[in-house]
Amino acid sequence: MNLDTVIKVVYILAAALFIFGLKGMAHPRTAVRGNLLGAAGMLIAIVTTLLIVWQEGGRFELVIVGLIVGSALGAVLALRIQMSAMPQMVGLLNGFGGGASVLVAGGELILGREGSADVLVATAVSGIIGAVTFWGSLVAVGKLQELQWFKKPYSLPAQQLINAALAVLLLLLTIGMVWSGLGATSILLYVLIAVVASVLGVFLTNSIGGADMPVVIALLNSYSGLAAAATGFVIDNNVLIISGSLVGASGVILTNLMCKAMNRSLFNVLFGVMQAGTIANADEIYATVRSSSADDVAMILDGAQRVVFVPGYGMAVAQAQHAVRDLGKLLEMRGTTVEYAIHPVAGRMPGHMNVLLAEADVDYDKLKEMDHINPTMETVDVAIVIGANDVVNPMARTDPKCPIAGMPIIDVDKARTVIVIKRSLSPGFAGIPNPLFAAPNTLMFYGDGQKAILDIVAAMKDT
Amino acid sequence: MNLDTVIKVVYILAAALFIFGLKGMAHPRTAVRGNLLGAAGMLIAIVTTLLIVWQEGGRFELVIVGLIVGSALGAVLALRIQMSAMPQMVGLLNGFGGGASVLVAGGELILGREGSADVLVATAVSGIIGAVTFWGSLVAVGKLQELQWFKKPYSLPAQQLINAALAVLLLLLTIGMVWSGLGATSILLYVLIAVVASVLGVFLTNSIGGADMPVVIALLNSYSGLAAAATGFVIDNNVLIISGSLVGASGVILTNLMCKAMNRSLFNVLFGVMQAGTIANADEIYATVRSSSADDVAMILDGAQRVVFVPGYGMAVAQAQHAVRDLGKLLEMRGTTVEYAIHPVAGRMPGHMNVLLAEADVDYDKLKEMDHINPTMETVDVAIVIGANDVVNPMARTDPKCPIAGMPIIDVDKARTVIVIKRSLSPGFAGIPNPLFAAPNTLMFYGDGQKAILDIVAAMKDT
Amino acid sequence: MQFPRLVSLVAFASLVVLVCGIVAAIEPATDGGEAEPSADAASLQQNTDAKHSTSNRREVLVASLTIFVLAVFVGFEVIAKVPTTLHTPLMSGSNAISGITVVGALIAASEHWEKLPSMAFTAGLGVIAIVLAMINVVGGFLVTHRMLAMFQRKKKSP
Amino acid sequence: MQFPRLVSLVAFASLVVLVCGIVAAIEPATDGGEAEPSADAASLQQNTDAKHSTSNRREVLVASLTIFVLAVFVGFEVIAKVPTTLHTPLMSGSNAISGITVVGALIAASEHWEKLPSMAFTAGLGVIAIVLAMINVVGGFLVTHRMLAMFQRKKKSP
Numbered sequence A, B: 001m002n003l004d005t006v007i008k009v010v011y012i013l014a015a016a017l018f019i020f021g022l023k024g025m026a027h028p029r030t031a032v033r034g035n036l037l038g039a040a041g042m043l044i045a046i047v048t049t050l051l052i053v054w055q056e057g058g059r060f061e062l063v064i065v066g067l068i069v070g071s072a073l074g075a076v077l078a079l080r081i082q083m084s085a086m087p088q089m090v091g092l093l094n095g096f097g098g099g100a101s102v103l104v105a106g107g108e109l110i111l112g113r114e115g116s117a118d119v120l121v122a123t124a125v126s127g128i129i130g131a132v133t134f135w136g137s138l139v140a141v142g143k144l145q146e147l148q149w150f151k152k153p154y155s156l157p158a159q160q161l162i163n164a165a166l167a168v169l170l171l172l173l174t175i176g177m178v179w180s181g182l183g184a185t186s187i188l189l190y191v192l193i194a195v196v197a198s199v200l201g202v203f204l205t206n207s208i209g210g211a212d213m214p215v216v217i218a219l220l221n222s223y224s225g226l227a228a229a230a231t232g233f234v235i236d237n238n239v240l241i242i243s244g245s246l247v248g249a250s251g252v253i254l255t256n257l258m259c260k261a262m263n264r265s266l267f268n269v270l271f272g273v274m275q276a277g278t279i280a281n282a283d284e285i286y287a288t289v290r291s292s293s294a295d296d297v298a299m300i301l302d303g304a305q306r307v308v309f310v311p312g313y314g315m316a317v318a319q320a321q322h323a324v325r326d327l328g329k330l331l332e333m334r335g336t337t338v339e340y341a342i343h344p345v346a347g348r349m350p351g352h353m354n355v356l357l358a359e360a361d362v363d364y365d366k367l368k369e370m371d372h373i374n375p376t377m378e379t380v381d382v383a384i385v386i387g388a389n390d391v392v393n394p395m396a397r398t399d400p401k402c403p404i405a406g407m408p409i410i411d412v413d414k415a416r417t418v419i420v421i422k423r424s425l426s427p428g429f430a431g432i433p434n435p436l437f438a439a440p441n442t443l444m445f446y447g448d449g450q451k452a453i454l455d456i457v458a459a460m461k462d463t
Numbered sequence C, D: 001m002q003f004p005r006l007v008s009l010v011a012f013a014s015l016v017v018l019v020c021g022i023v024a025a026i027e028p029a030t031d032g033g034e035a036e037p038s039a040d041a042a043s044l045q046q047n048t049d050a051k052h053s054t055s056n057r058r059e060v061l062v063a064s065l066t067i068f069v070l071a072v073f074v075g076f077e078v079i080a081k082v083p084t085t086l087h088t089p090l091m092s093g094s095n096a097i098s099g100i101t102v103v104g105a106l107i108a109a110s111e112h113w114e115k116l117p118s119m120a121f122t123a124g125l126g127v128i129a130i131v132l133a134m135i136n137v138v139g140g141f142l143v144t145h146r147m148l149a150m151f152q153r154k155k156k157s158p
């Protein structure tokens, strides 16, 4: 008994370590240590729990099997995953966290130790948020992987109505659970809740376009935290409540940030259907597109004083970050100033481009934020847009009716020369044509990102 | 019973309001609202408590008397006090907070409701911190008021040893209290604890020099918070714990900041005796001092492009802030750039000068921090030092043995001309002579701060 | 922290109201929930137990809520300071932290499954939960470390 | 927040150790403290009570500690953002908040002083405490308001 409470105090230490860990994330210099502190906190929490289990004479077989299998799978996943697939990875992990919450809350309900109203409400909330997170995340991952199944937003007729009905149903089931107290009825109701919430999770996510998946992932990140916090209320464990709230807050901040960067409200992201109707005719816009070759580009770069790379999702797809770094180094050796302009929602998650370029050993002092580079864009000789599209689309400024209207963009069109590297004229994730490609100072260079850059490097070395 | 818990939830709201209030302090624009939010939180907490009292059938006579008397005294104090006496005011309030904690914890002990070890420890801690805070604050206020009694640090022989002995005694008394459980013995021990802690509070503060009082005040601020938090543990009330911790953190941050600005450790401030031994002879240093008149100063100011005021404690004493503002306005009307360089420990508490200048309606964009103004000090035509001394003493840079060695200062000696306004050549709070006064580019202008500035204004208007 | 303050205040206040409702509802629910067939012999103790349990339960709930609110504050303050550059590692790292559910899963999986079917069921759910949560934990921290190491490596090279 | 992290971690860890000690000490102390002459008749209930009270007490302490730690975090994060300009109002304002002890004082002063000498004593202490704390509260908030109003006035004038 005594040990029990001492152990609970140790949990506080674990929670404090999580907080210190997140504080460490405030700077790249301290971030590694921060992450290790967080991991140490988790280790303390797990060891402490095992102590409790041991002290109360619990069985260890299943526990050990679970720990080993889970850790092994997690490690393999973490070591195998490619940096460009990070959004999917985060989505998957979110889902697992949510799933775990559903199961733990369910298990506790089956044991039926505590049946007061608040615990039952917390159990239902765990079940709902957890299940929505789990299935929502899986669908989101599918969309991010561009699996055929999830290729485009698919909605039933009157989807919003159905979703609303499901939400009301969940509310009723929760009330039912609280009303019926502990016992078989409430377990049954809990299963129903989990099932209905799963369906809701799939519906909600499936009707959102792939371009908005990163927002959904961040939101689900927040949900997975809230699910953990709710589970904390169920099993009366403060470390779950604290950690869950931390993660919840993190998800909300990131969601908010992305919505702002896209100039859309969260409501619009979740329920708004992107209208593709009023879009101007692409062929018309693209009438004056000029394409170029590696040699042309090399020649233009030869005389440039200041070159800015603008990476986008295409760089991630083409794994072109190392090639870009090489080209950057080459230019710097010739005395050119090289910078990288990072749009807050370039790629498929916040900070996506930063991670890729960090992987390729690009000094992070050279990564400039949008607000930092836009004012001096006029003095840029060559802007190389590599696999970015929406984030450099001037229509956001000019056409108040287009889906990305009002989204702040990187004003590459103001640079002296713009070189756009992509495989075709096909649109980005917002699905709209880009007048930049047809601008008089723009040259298109078609090809896979990585190959294109390597060609340019080769051409520059030739001359 | 039901109401009771609902009320506890409302306490959380009060605590949240305190936090929002402090968040508001992050910007002058939001600070007023922040303070109001905090006050609203306090109101909620008090009303809620009155509800509890009412519900439990408590007597209201004393409560009402206390509330009215306390509020009236507080209001009179707050409305009467002069801005320049703010350090004393804060000190006094700290002391009262600490005193209240001692009494509340004592009252709870007398009632003897809960006698577990943790509560008894918390009671003793409340008593100790509260009493030290109360008496320490009173002494500190006395010193800040420059009452004759407290004029100079007075120590018994072997003061440190006595203090250590008292601390050990307090520890023993605490252990005794826990050991004897509830009852007459522990009440007696508590009284002893309060007495011994009071003596300790007086001793600790009395042996610290007046110049260090602001640090002591900030530290006692932190203590008053901790005392409240400890009382929270005693009466099992979370809103006390939360608010106490907030105040505790605030005090620690301010203490830390001041120590850093003076380049001294907290230990040195609390226990270090300022050696006045190795100080160079003042007469020797002041051999070449040149004094001047209002007309001289007006003439010099006439041709100046950029004038910087450096206010210090003397401006507060002379209440010269309005006059300074007038002179600044006058100069600006003539096309001179006017700025105010604020040293972090100018005056007698952090931000002291800012408050005074704000009182006089000086735009806060013109108040520059030390680190901001020092690099461009060479381009300053005239630096007007008004009632500052230690914070512009170049000995901090040159003499590694002097008491303020290593403290960053405002480098007025690098300005083209320096005008120092004070009443005499007597030293500042650190008690050391200032070679600045004898520098070739310095002119002394003796007189009370306010009168001196008004004279200069008059002289300028004459010409 | 650019959220409109008023909105968050209002949201918070309504949360408080909601919670008050739940708290007020505890008493009947507990009584209903714990109304198991009480052996007449120990009826005195049973009563005492129930009373204690209810008031204890409330204290726990209030404390938990306080902790929740404070943790949300800490979260917002701390996370708002993370720079954009580190947002991807932040996501994966905070993700790993949300794997803290493993604590509950461990306890569930340690039930004596040979004793009662309900315990077996819980233990089964528990072990799956452990696997899911550990993937979350190990995968999250590890992949975050991989990413952050990249940021650090680069710092030293020039 | 430039405190050396290691130092604060070590300080924190030692605090935890200390607290564990206190917690471990609760059981005997409670037993000692509550060992009042127990009427033999109600001895069963007495026992149950004591057991409940002890474990309840511990839960409360742990929750309070958690709240304390979190509040300290919130405090450091929030206060570290206050600019130097506002440090004087910050001091007086936070001071006012520490007057929250008034909550305890109110309860103490409301005791029925006519019933028992101990209650009278507590009520007496309570009323002094109310006066002290209310000076702190009203004086603190009011003077802070006076100061802040100055900062604001100036903002609008130009």
Ligand SMILES: NC(=O)c1ccc[n+]([C@@H]2O[C@H](COP(=O)([O-])OP(=O)(O)OC[C@H]3O[C@@H](n4cnc5c(N)ncnc54)[C@H](OP(=O)(O)O)[C@@H]3O)[C@@H](O)[C@H]2O)c1
Pocket (backbone or CB within 6 Å): A211, A212, A213, A214, A215, A258, A262, A311, A312, A313, A314, A315, A317, A318, A344, A345, A346, A347, A348, A349, A350, A351, A352, A386, A387, A388, A389, A390, A391, A392, A421, A422, A423, A424, A425, A426, A427, A428, A429, A430, A447, A448, A449, A450
């Ligand atoms: N980052 C976030 O957090 C976030 C959050 C929410 C939404 N979003 C959305 O995601 C989008 C991000 O914009 P973005 O400019 O980075 O990307 P984008 O607009 O999606 O455009 C990516 C472009 O890369 C090209 N590409 C694909 N594979 C390529 C390859 N192997 N080699 C070369 N080019 C390739 C594609 O053109 P081709 O097919 O012609 O090659 C495509 O046009 C925005 O709409 C944003 O709102 C991002």
Ligand SMILES: NC(=O)c1ccc[n+]([C@@H]2O[C@H](COP(=O)([O-])OP(=O)(O)OC[C@H]3O[C@@H](n4cnc5c(N)ncnc54)[C@H](OP(=O)(O)O)[C@@H]3O)[C@@H](O)[C@H]2O)c1
Pocket (backbone or CB within 6 Å): B211, B212, B213, B214, B215, B258, B262, B311, B312, B313, B314, B315, B317, B318, B344, B345, B346, B347, B348, B349, B350, B351, B352, B386, B387, B388, B389, B390, B391, B392, B421, B422, B423, B424, B425, B426, B427, B428, B429, B430, B447, B448, B449, B450
């Ligand atoms: N602000 C804080 O938070 C804080 C904290 C801790 C310690 N301190 C200490 O406080 C000191 C502050 O430095 P400081 O330069 O502001 O002040 P100071 O060094 O104390 O000097 C104040 C000067 O003002 C002059 N003065 C006094 N009354 C005057 C009047 N009516 N008219 C004109 N001049 C008058 C005095 O000289 P005369 O008598 O010749 O007129 C005195 O030399 C430092 O030593 C600092 O370390 C401050």
